[in-house]
Amino acid sequence: MTGEYMTTLTDTPHRYGLITRILHWGMALLFAAQFLSAAAHWALPRENATRDLLWSYHYPLGATLFLLVLLRGAWGLANLPRRPAHTGDLFGRAAVAGHVAIYALMVIVPFTRLLAAAGSDRGFSYFGWQIFAPRETEIAWMQAPAELHGEMGWVLALLILGHIAMAVIWHRLIRRDEVLHRMAG
Template structure:
């Protein structure tokens, strides 16, 4: 594989960057849809955006699994966090991002299965229609999916703010590592 595709200690490779920015676009779509729902309520735009929430969430779940597997394969090549308090906080922040990105769609899929309605995004059957509701499968998402999704948005905003701080105030190469040439 050409070196520009894989990570190095100086920058993230094209695969990592494509997964990162692709997921950023999908999250922007998801949060825009839910924001429009909160602002406009019942509206044709809301119906369209919310109608894409589950299929796009499924794409996000696939992307996080791919990104996690790719990240593990690149673990020793990646740009390291500095061995400072700020570096440890950055590592903890990234761990929180990954945990939330994995948990939120996982419980949503568990709820879909527990609903008994089946699930076939884009017409591809992923979960069978059983006609039986299983309360314990639906409960985790009912209790946490929405709240933790908004928490994820807050963590993403913090992530972006820290990148801006690195770029504007500290004038280091953190943004360039993920964005490519600036």
């Protein structure tokens, strides 16, 4: 493996590498599907075939996204010293704060529901593999944070919409800088 090939896999100060891009764009698609299932759950009446179909993958896809965000976070930290840097001014610091907030919610949102499943009387299986066995009695403190799962999920959706607007409208159309290119170009 040549050094040049390595730099396309890992991040460099000028552009995000292949692994970061696959994680970013692959997870963007998966999040779109996850929010579609959440939107159908919220908007469509019960006993609706489309709602059932879209809801049928919410748990397994949500658990998959939880695993992927841990992987992505570890990869991001490993690449931190050579990633494209942000400016030290207010804009650069706001961008970093926005990314950190998105990361935090990408972990917390699925975690609250997985924690509830771990303390539930139904247990939890992932593609037929039992992760949490059903309990005789539910554990109340493990259920409590999940009451905010949906609300926090919608906050994450708003942050992502703001993120997309910043990338496309601010960076691409107004500033015409290289920020979109270092993830997409």
